[in-house]
Amino acid sequence: MREEIELERLRISPFWPIARPLPWPTAGQLARAQETGLIEPVTARPLAGASAVDHEILAGLKNWLLAQRLGARTVPVLIRDVTDTVARSWVEADAGDPKRDPIAIARAIGERVERGASVAAAGREFGLSRTDAAHRLRLLRLAPDVMERVASGELAPGTARALVGLTGIEQRALAARIVREKLTSRQAEVLAKRLKSVSTAPDAPLEDPVAAPAPKDPDQVRLERQLTDLLGTGVTLRYPSAGAGQLVIEFADLDILDGVLERLGWVDVG
Incomplete structure (x- = not known):
């Protein structure tokens, strides 16, 4: 369905990417629109329970902004009643993915x-x-x-x-x-x-990192390597006393810790 709808009854979708600037018309686009008097349609969906502002723009946001710059009172609107999932995909496509x-x-x-x-x-x-x-x-x-x-x-x-x-x-x-x-x-x-x-210039020669010396026990070395491969970060086994020990999992930052937790099956339900 197509209608002529007042500009103030339309709103920008909350799905519009925050980092994306609004597509305000350039001087050339504004001049061409003034010459032809034509404004392309906007695609929007009705908002349930809304009052003064009762339509959400899904596509053609630039046309609504152009109409504002031209001083138009209304804009042609193609009305589509779609789900949030479809609405999001249309808005993201309009914003340039x-x-x-x-x-x-x-x-x-x-x-x-x-x-x-x-x-x-x-x-x-x-x-x-x-x-x-x-x-x-x-x-x-x-x-x-x-x-x-x-x-x-x-x-x-x-x-x-x-x-x-x-x-x-x-x-x-x-x-x-x-x-x-x-x-x-x-x-x-x-x-x-x-x-x-250390205070090193970014243009210093790139060298491979020096590997840490391996423990003497070959079984311990093998197990540490297997655990390192499994968790994606350094793992060290320590035996401070007979029959007891520590499993040390290294992480340089919280991102690496997140990866370790995921591999261990931890899930954030928040």
Whole structure:
């Protein structure tokens, strides 16, 4: 069904990605619309129980904004009564699929967490596990220009996470080197760890990390390696006294801890 609806009766969907700027018309678009007098339709769904504002925009948000700039009173609207799932998919498509932008999705998750949602619940809205959602949130601790590299696809999110905890200057220098030399995530982690522990220039020669000396007991070495492979992080067995000991699981940050907990079967039900 198509209707002419007053602009003030329409609202931006809450599914519109927080990190996405509104598509206000350019000067050229505004000039063309003024010349032709044509405004393309907006797709919207009715809001149950609403009063003054009774329709939610699902697609064609730019047309509604254009109508505002033109001073129009109404805009043509294609009315579709759809579920939240369908509505979300239409809005995300209209916004340009924010899931392709890790920074956009990180900001959206962060906004939901600020409103009281758990990281797990916020991540589920975007099809992410708690660990993946936590990984995305870490990207928000990057310097703004480094985040731009991630958003543009120039720097992979997994590689960029290694830069968290460095100063802004160190992040920029190391990010530039990662892109320039096409370093792997592991190489980036080695350099970032070196920068965090000592004052080393990001352009210092990249060397493989030196392996820690293995315990003398070959059975203990084998078991530690198996546990390390299983949990995805360093594991050490200690025997301070006969018949007793300790199983030490190492983690450099909370993201690694989240991964260990997932492998152990722990589930956040929050």
